[in-house]
Amino acid sequence: MEELLRGLEGLLGEVREKLSGSPDPQAAEALRLQALGRRGRLNEYFSRLSEPQWNPKERSALGQRLNAVKKELTQLFDERLTQRPGASRGPHLDLTLPGFCPPAGRLHPLTQTTDRITAIFRGLGFSAVEGPEIETEENNFEALNIPADHPSRESFDTFYLQSLPKLLLRSHTSPVQIRFMKAQGPPFKIVVPGRVFRRDAVDASHCFQFHQVEGLAVGPGITFGDLKGTLLAWAKQMFGGQARLRFRPHYFPFTEPSAEGDLACSLCQSRGCSVCGQKGWLEILGCGMVHPAVFKAVGFPAGTVGFAFGMGVERIAMLKYGINDIRLFYENDIRFLQQFP
Amino acid sequence: MKILLSWLKEFVELSIPPAALGERLTMAGTEVTGLARAGSDWLLEMEVTPNRPDLLSYLGLARETAAILGRRFRSPRWLTRRCAPWSSSGKPAPIAIHLEDRDCRRYVGIVIEGVTVKPSPPPIAERLAAMGLRPVNNVVDATNLVLFELGQPLHAFDLDALKGQTLRVRRSRTGEKLLTIDGQTRELSPELLVIADEERPVALAGVMGGRETEVGPQTRRVLLESAWFDPARVRRASRNLHLATDSSYRFERGVDFQMVWTAALRAARLIQELSGGRLDYPPVDVVQEKPSRRRITLYPQRAQRTLGMLIYPAQQRRLLEKIGCSVTGNVKRWTVSPPSWRRDLAIPEDLHEELARLWGYERCPATLPAVSRQALGRSLKPAEDPWMEREKLLKLLLTEAGFQEIVTYSLVSEEILSRFPESGRAAPRLQNPLSAEFTHLRPQLMIGALRSAAVNLLRKSAERLQFFETGKVFSSTAPLERRALSLLAAGTPEGFLAVKGAVQFLADRMDLGAVREEEGQGAEGLKGPVLRFYLGKELLGVCGMVEEGLLNAFEIPTHLPVAFAQMDLEPIAERSDSPLQIRPLPKVPPVVQDLAIVVPEETPHGAARETILKAGDPLLKELALIDLYRGPQVPPGQKSFCFRLSYSAGDRTLTDSEVAASHLKIVETLKARFGATLR
Structure with missing residues (x-):
């Protein structure tokens, strides 16, 4: 019995000593298994409890001592393994070290802006579709009521392709309207993001390529008021609940009536500042009721009604994030790109 | 386009501040992009959309302003004066005009004799300068003044420089050339419409006149031209020649057929006044084809419906009359005849826009379309591009x-x-x-x-x-x-x-x-x-x-x-999305073992991997490289791969000996194939 109790004290002392030597977590765990594990030394002592040499009194005393040692050992290991600061001299957890996260990339701001615009219109019941960047003259112009030798072509200075006659780089996303309507009849509501091209020299506010999001809703009973409401609902989600839009009569060959949509300048509360060029309003979109000639071009019956709109993604991103040079989008300097979420 | 406020005020009563005027015009569709003081006057910069050539003049802008503001349009006396300005000598004009091409629909020629060409008086020169034009002489300046005033481009020829008694409007012939007043000799193509005397072209129709027949100090007799040229023809000419002028800008958008005559008389009187000339002959007015007067049927209810705006039929009529339309019919169905200067109004939708913008876009309530509800009721093809x-x-x-x-x-x-x-x-x-x-x-x-x-x-x-x-x-x-x-x-x-x-x-x-x-x-x-x-x-x-x-x-x-x-x-x-099917989870956890081997440097990972997968078949289910080591722990020229192997046998627990056998087989194969050793 004495020998057994000595052995127990020895085990306790040994564990204390080894743990105070601040072993690494694996060594501490090995030590724990050695002492407290299923086949560990303490269990060996417990198993000796059933030996026939002990009388009941001895057995109970031994049992009590064994349980006490077990409790103490468990406590020792718990303290060690939970690493109470100051409780051990081992490497402590430095809470001020930089956190670690596998490095992820980001989406380009134009993608983020396009996705946001599109997602809002999806929420309003629009479906997203796409179209090709090389277009026919017919889809890009004639079917949209922009005849050759008409001054309205001036706003669409277009790139043509050599050795591919009658083909051009689309100067707006509107030809997708034509493609879609030739494939499918009303009612529908679609939104069309995409890249477009105009023969503009590159400077801080112009580029020969940019991105648009086009919208088209056709169905019985659609009104000009629905166009206003849809765009207003979009603007409030895009720019915040306080956003205001105003609609100004304008001219587009493919809509009648036509309007330009201006966003109230949030910097000056429409009083006029340098951002809005003292106008108080920022032009952000063009829209209108689809011109009957467009419906005629795709073979829809007379009396069909619908609205269409289009907006520039770069322009909206520049307004939203205070970007003053369109070239930043295409340079891909990571110091610019990584400012976006 | 630039607009001098004082000039505009000659045609319309205006009492609102210039900034407010700019705002009203902008909200009615003609954006005022700049507003600046010009001495005691104001200069407005505005963007006129291509569908509104009628606004490219003071007269037209005054009409529009009057309609928008509900003010009175001041018609100058000379505009409506009926009496002929020429003396009734009865002599026919000393020139004949032949229209030989469909693209010139009307040509008015007026001869003014006995002119003295000299600089214009300061008020006229100053106005033109304010509009950004260099004053030339009293005759040319008079034509330019009327261009801005009435929107009708005019041209003045030195009648004595014209060869023969006949002027023809025809297509140019191959090989013909013309020295234009900007000093450039231009090769003419048969695409171009020209004004020609009996020998040669003397002007590019609607674009620019010729140097040899222009009015200068020597000029005594002037032939004043006022015409209507086809917009597309002028536009093509302007584009092909890379020559855009105040004149081509207006012609390619379309000028008012009625104004051709009025502007000719106005300019002739002005030249007469400024140069002391005489109007001895009646004007030559050759009309080839008159534009038909349009009649548009407007259903007031349909207009209300597509606009989503409650504008009563009687109000609709009043709005359209404000912009010069004549409206007949009844409240269920108006018949609308737009004025000659509004060729852009052709279909009911054009009138819808007029109604909406005169009523005010801002008065249209914002609503959401009901399309989605209807769409769900029908079998709608999915529009979304997957x-x-x-x-x-x-x-x-x-x-x-x-x-x-x-x-x-x-x-x-x-x-x-x-x-x-x-x-x-x-x-x-x-x-x-x-x-x-x-x-x-x-x-x-x-x-x-x-x-x-x-x-x-x-x-x-x-x-x-x-x-x-x-x-x-x-x-x-x-x-x-x-x-x-x-x-x-x-x-x-x-x-x-x-x-x-x-x-x-x-x-x-x-x-x-x-x-x-x-x-x-x-x-x-x-x-x-x-x-x-x-x-x-x-x-x-x-x-x-x-x-x-x-x-x-x-x-x-x-x-x-x-x-x-x-x-x-x-x-x-x-490849469209294949529908995802979830596999049941394995009931028994796999046995995972690591295997570190040392192989010659040239051994590719892909080969080692395939060898292991093959040797471990069918119990080895997954294999991953978890470490690649080169360094002091392996001999030079060698490297070490450490793989993590995952064994399982579906629903049954693997025995130790099964795993050991498979593992051994893998090791032996690697040894034989690559000379691999365990590390």
Whole structure:
């Protein structure tokens, strides 16, 4: 019995000593298994409890001592393994070290802006579709009521392709309207993001390529008021609940009536500042009721009604994030790109 | 267009401040983009849309302003005066005019004799200067003044410089030339409409007059021209000659047929006044074809319905009358005749816009369409393009894999394409490029990726780059455009593995099925060994290290290895999402063992992996390389792979001896095949 109790004290002392030597977590765990594990030394002592040499009194005393040692050992290991600061001299957890996260990339701001615009219109019941960047003259112009030798072509200075006659780089996303309507009849509501091209020299506010999001809703009973409401609902989600839009009569060959949509300048509360060029309003979109000639071009019956709109993604991103040079989008300097979420 | 406020006020009563006027015009569709003081006057800069040529004059703008503000339009006395200004000598004009082409519908010629050509009086010269025009002499200035005043372009010939007694409006003949008043000799094509005397063309119809017949100090007799030319014909001429004038600008948008006559008389009187000339002959007025008066049927209820605005039929009538339309019929159905100067009003929708803008767009209540509800009731084909969602997923996955998205130009230069002889040959060339820098459509995405990498490396924005881009690439032969993906990794020796890993990650996460890899040598822009990816039999793309020559061309330091892959997305886009089926979870956990072996340096991982998989079949289910070691712990010329092997036998617990046997077989095979030793 004495020998057994000595052995127990020895085990306790040994564990204390080894743990105070601040072993690494694996060594501490090995030590724990050695002492407290299923086949560990303490269990060996417990198993000796059933030996026939002990009388009941001895057995109970031994049992009590064994349980006490077990409790103490468990406590020792718990303290060690939970690493109470100051409780051990081992490497402590430095809470001020930089956190670690596998490095992820980001989406380009134009993608983020396009996705946001599109997602809002999806929420309003629009479906997203796409179209090709090389277009026919017919889809890009004639079917949209922009005849050759008409001054309205001036706003669409277009790139043509050599050795591919009658083909051009689309100067707006509107030809997708034509493609879609030739494939499918009303009612529908679609939104069309995409890249477009105009023969503009590159400077801080112009580029020969940019991105648009086009919208088209056709169905019985659609009104000009629905166009206003849809765009207003979009603007409030895009720019915040306080956003205001105003609609100004304008001219587009493919809509009648036509309007330009201006966003109230949030910097000056429409009083006029340098951002809005003292106008108080920022032009952000063009829209209108689809011109009957467009419906005629795709073979829809007379009396069909619908609205269409289009907006520039770069322009909206520049307004939203205070970007003053369109070239930043295409340079891909990571110091610019990584400012976006 | 510039507008002097004082001049405008001659035609309309105005009492509101200039800024308020600008605001009202803007909100009625003619945007006022600038407002500046000009001495005691105000100068308004405005953008007139192409459908409203009637606003390109003081008279027209005054009519519009009067309608918008509800003010009175002041018709000047000379505009409505009926009595003829010419003396009734009864003599016919000393010139005959023949219209030989349909594209001149009306030509008014007035002869003014005994003129004294001299500088205009200061008030006229100053007005023209304020409009941005250099005053020339009293005759020319009078025509320009009337151009601004009434919107009708005019031209004055020196009658004595014209050869013969007949003026013809005809197409130009091949080989004919004309020295125009801007001092340029122009070769004329049969596309052009010209005014010709009996020998030669003397003016480009609607665009510019000729130098030899222009009015100068020597002129005694003037022939004043006021005409109507076909808009498309003038536009083509102006474009072909690269010559845009105040005159062509108005003709190509369409001038008022009635104004041709009025403006001629107004200008003739003005010239008479300013130069002391005589109007001895009645004007020659040749009309070839009168425009028909339009009648548009307007259903007031339909207008209300499509606008979503409650404008009563009687109000509709009043609004249209304000802009000069005559309206007859009843409240169910108006018949509307627009005035001669509003040729843009042709269909009911045009009138809808007039109603809405005169009523005020802001008074239209904002509503949401009811289309979606109706659409659900019918069998609606899904409009959504499934690829758009897939592409979004693809992009998100690549950001997750550590790649930054970039967006680059679709246009590239011929010079840089010469470095890509294979793809460069197929790149479509622009017919009308802006500059030598952007002449072709990109045939691949490598150029943009390398340029973006160069920007960042040269500016030291980052030392390590991982970029991806999705976009269209182009070819001169069908298919003209394809969706593509590029991946670039620079500034790290593991760049190749990062790019390859991203492709594998995509294949896995987008459920592409087995993407096969094949080793090869070189590809366009890539040097040394390359890896090709196949989906089924279709080549998806190539991954490898970018050639040093190319890195030099983009000024990328060559000590930085750059890995690049371009993938064709079309085969992926064609595969629609296969419906996902979830497998049951295994009931028994696998037995996991690590295996570290030392092999000669030249042993490829792929070979070792395949050997292990084959030897471990059927119990070995998963195998992953968890460490690759070279260093003091292994002999020189050797390396160590550490694999993690996962054994399982479906629903049953594996016995130790089964695993041991399989493991032993693997070790023995590796030994025999590669001379591998356990580490």
